[in-house]
Amino acid sequence: MPFAFTLFLRFVARDVRRNWIRTLLTVFGIALGVSVYLAISIANNTAISQFKQTVSQVSGKANIELMPLSGPALPEAVLDALADYRMLGVKYTPMIDEHLVLAAQSPEQNSEIIQLIGIDMLADPDFKSYQSDANDSETEDSGKIRSEDTDSDQDSLKNLSVFSPRAVLVGGKLAQRHGFKKGDQLTIVVNDQKEKLLVAGVLGTSGIGGAYSGNVVVADIGLAQDILKWPGKVTRVDLIAPESLVPLLQAKLQEIVPSDVLVATPDTRSEQAEKMVRSFEYNLLALTFIALMVGMFLIYNTMTITILRRRPEIGILRAIGVSRRTVQNIFLWEAICLGLMGTTLGVVMGAFMADGALKAVAQTFQYFYFKVPLDKITVDPLQYAAAFAIGMGLTLIAALPPLLESTTVSPAEATRRASQESNVRRSTTPLFVVGLACLALCYFSALQPAVNNFPLFGYLAALLAIMGCSFLVPLILAKSLPVLATIFARIFGVEGRIAAVSLQGTLGRTAVACASLMIGIAMMISLAIMISSFRKTVTHWIDQSFEADLWLQSQARASGNKFGRLQESAIKAAASVEGVAAAEGFVDRSINYQGMSAFLAAADFDVLTKYGNQLFLSGESSKTVCARVVGMHAIISEPFAVRKNLKKGDSVEIDTPLGKRKFFIEDVFYDYASDLGYIIIPRDIYKQLYNDSSISNVAIYLKEGANIEKARQGILKNLGSSSLVSLSSTSELRKEAIRIFDRTFAITYALHTIAVTVAMLSIMNALFALTIESRREFAILRYIGAKKTQLAKIVYLQAAILGACGNLGGIGLGYILSLLLIHVINKQSFGWSVQYFVPYDFILQSSTLVILTSLLSGIYPARMAARTLAPSVVRDE
C-alpha cells in the first residue's frame, strides 16, 4: 500500500471518523446544495423536454411547419400554395393543435385543460404514428380504431369510427383517468358552450396518443374546426420534404406564403419555448446556486478547521520528512471523500426531490408559458452527471485555500498554535479592501444593460456583492467583537466576555461561519423583500388599474383556456343591464413578434378613456393617454417595452393577415399579468385586420350606487342560460391573482428555506469546531471553579453572537441583493418595475427565528463543553 494512502487512512480517515458529527453536518450541507440544484435542473429540463417530446409526437415525421405569426391560427387557403410542390415529393397536411376544456365529468371532478389535435385522418398516417404496444388500442389504415374492450356484439359500436359524427380518439392517459371507453360520451366546454363528443377509441401511449402525456383528444380536422368554431383555419401545416430540399424549400415557401405565416422547422417551436422560459429557469437555478455557495462555505470551514486543528501534527509529519505534496494529497483526499459522500447523497436526494420541485413549478410553467402536462419527471443522465460534477467541483474549489495553507507553512510554524490565527488577523485589512473593491465592481456591474435579454451583469453583481460582503466580515468582526465583549460582560457577566473574546481568538473560523450564515440569511431577506415588493406592487396595480366592477369571461377562459372567447354581443348584453354605466370588450391572442411570443390585444379605448385607470410609465393620466389611442396607435406593456427596447414615441410593426402594420406607441403601461408582453390596439382596427369580432372578456363599469348583485343577475339573464360564463367581481379577481402569485413563488420560499438550513448547518459546524478547539479553555475554567452551566452558557452565547452577527450581515447583504433582484435582475429578465417595499415584520420574525435556531444549534456543543474532562485535557496539553 503506498505510503500516502496509509497515511491518509491513519492520519485523516480516523480523524474524520472520530469527528463524525461534524463530518455528517458537512456531508449533509453539500448534499442539500447539490440536491436542490439537481431537483430544480430536472424540473426545468422536464418542462422543456416534455415540450420537445410533445412537439415531436404531434409533428411526427414532419420536417417543415407553417405557423401563424398573427394569432393562434392561419387560413387553410395557404395549402393551395403548396400543391405545386407535390411533384418534388413534398407531402403536407393541415393540423389543429389547441387547448380545450374538458368539463367536469362528475360532481367530484374539476374541469381540466386538455389538448385537441385535429388532423386529416386520411393523409395523416404518413405523418404520425398511432401504433402502440400490443396492450393498447391500435388503428387501422382506414383510421378505424379497434379497442380490446369493444363489445363485438354491439353493431353501433362496431361501426363507430373516427369518421362518425362528433367522434374523437382519446389519449390513453385521459381515458384511464376518466374511465372513457369506446362509445362513451365526453363533455367539453368551448368558449361559453358545452358540447358532447363521442369516444371512437382509445389511443395507445406512444406516437400521437402519448403527446401531452396522453391528455389529448384527436379528431378529424373538420370536426376540430367545428369544435373550435374555426372554419377554414388551422393551427399549422406540417410538411414532409426530402431532407436535401428542406433549407431551399423553407426559403422558397417563406416567399410565397402570406407575411403573417412563418415557415420553420419543428425545432423552432422548441427553441422559442426555451427562449420564453429562459428567464424563469435561470432565476430558479440562480437561487439553487446560493444553496451551493453556502455549502461551499461549509466545506471551506470544515477543511480550514481540520487543518488548523491538526497544524501541530502536520508540523510533526513535515519535521519527520513527509513531503509537502504528501501532506497536501492526504487532505485533498479528505476533501474528495467529503465531496463524494455529500455529492452522491445530494444526487440521490435530488432525484427524490425532483418530483416535488416539478410539482411546484409545473403550474407556473403551465399558467404563464405552455400547457404541456408536467406530471412525471424526465430522467436525463446528463443532469445527474452535471450535478455530480458541480458538487465535486465546488467542493474542491472550496477546499483549495485550506489545502494550500496546509503546505505553505514550515514545520516549525505549523507547531505554533497561534500562527494561523495571526495570519487571519493580518489579512483582515487586505480582505476588507478586496471586499470594498468587489462592492464597487458590483455597483458598476449593476449599471450595465442586459446581454440578449439576459441579466448577465446583474447576476455578476449579485456574486460580487456576496463576495464583497464576505470579505468585509473578518475586519468588521475583529473590530466589533472586543466591543461586544465589553457589552456582553456587563449583561451576561464573565461568560459573556469569554464567549466574545474566544470568538475573536478564532477569528478565521468565526468569520467563515458568520459569512455563510450571512449569505443564507441574505438570500432569505432579499427574496422576502422581492416577494413582498412584488406582491405589494401587484396588489396596488390591481387596485389602481382594475376599475371595473365586474369581469365577464367565457367558462372556457375561466377554466384556464386563455383563448376561450365570447360573442361580441356579450358587450351589449352587459351594457344594456340597468345600473351598468359601460361595458368594454377586450380580446387577446398570442402572436409571434420578431421570433418571440407575445400577446396582441385590442380594447375599446373610448370606454377606457372614460372609465379606465391604466398606470403609465410616463405618469400621464389614463384618460389622456387612452384618448389618443385611435387608429394605428397602440400602447405596450412594460415587459414588452423592456424586452424589445421600445419606448413611448417609437413604433411597433406587427404581422397581420392583411400584411405588416405599424402602430405608433402612445405610451407604456405597467403590467404584471405576463412577462411575455402585450401590445394593445383599438378594437375597431383589430376587427378590420383580423376579421375577428369575438372577445376574451368584458370589463363592466357600474353606475354609482348600483347594486352589484342585481347587475350580475341582469347580465346573466341577458346572456341566457345556455351561455356558460364566469362573472367575477374585482375583489374575486384580486384574490385569484394573489393566489396565482403565491403559487408562483412557492418554490422560491422552499429554496430559501433550504439555503438557510445549509447556513444553520454551517453555524452548528462552527460551534462544534469552536467547542473542540476551546476544550483547553473550558478545562482551565473547570479547574478554577466554572460550573458546567457556565461553560454551556459560554457556548450558547457564542451561538447567539454568531447568529446575531450572521443575521445583521445577512440583513445588510440581503438589502443589496434585493435591490439587484428588483431593479436589475428581474427588471432585465421580465421587464417588471417593482416598487421597493421592506417587510419589517418578516425581518423581525426571521431574525428572532435565526437567533433561536442558532441557540438550538448550540445544544450539542454546549453539552460537549459541559462534559469537558478537565484533567485529561490539561494533561494532553
Add this chain to the structure above:
Amino acid sequence: MASSPSSQLLQIEAVAKTYGEHQVKALSAVSINIARGEFVSLMGASGCGKSTLLNLIAGLDTASSGRIIFDGADVTKLTDEAVTALRAKKIGFVFQFFNLLSTLTVAENVALPLELGGTTSAADRQKRVLEMLAEVGMENRLNFYPAQLSGGEMQRVAIARALVHKPELIVADEPTGNLDSENGLKVLELLKHLNKSLNQTIVMATHSEEAGAVGDRIIRMKDGLVVSDSLVQH
C-alpha cells in the same frame, strides 16, 4: 507526619484510583493529612500518581475507594455542583503550562475566579486583582495579553489567579516544570513567600529535588504509593 485534627485542612484516607477496563492502578490506598498553613511537596517520578492525587483532592476526578475530607467535607461524597463550588471558593490551581486564557488580558485572567463566583462587586474585584498582581510583582502588566509575557511572568500571573479568591489551598502541579532555573527559582520564592506571609496552604507536585526542598514537608510517591513523608529542615 501528625497534626492535630482541628488544624487539619485535608485528610486523605486510604484513597485508591484505578483507570480503565484493565484496572490500571494510579493510586493505592494513599493516606495523608495536611494541616492549614503547610507547604507540602509531593515528589516522585512521572507517572507515580502525583497529578492523579491533586485531581482527586480538587474533585476533578473521583476516587475508586477511600475518603478525602477537605475542610470538613467529604469530597468523594459531594455532588458535581458542590465540588465545583468548593473548587471555586477554596482551591486555587497553578499549572506547569500556566494555562492562562490567551484571549484575556492579565487583569481579566486574574479576575476570572472572582467573576465566575459572581459574589464580589466590580470595584472589590478590581481592588483584589490589583492587590494580587502587586503581590506577585505584575501590577505593571495589567493590560498585557499572555502572549506578551515571559514564561516566568505568565506563571506569576497564574499564581495571582490561583490566589485571588483567597483559597484555603493552592494546588500547584509542576509549577516550575516549564521555566528556566532563574524564573523557576523566582516562582518558588514567591510561593514560599505567600505561604509564610499569608499562611497559605500549598500542595505542590514536582519531580525536582530543588523545588521540593522549598516546602516544609516532602511526601515521596512511587507507583501510586506514599513511600516517605518527612519534614524539611530549612
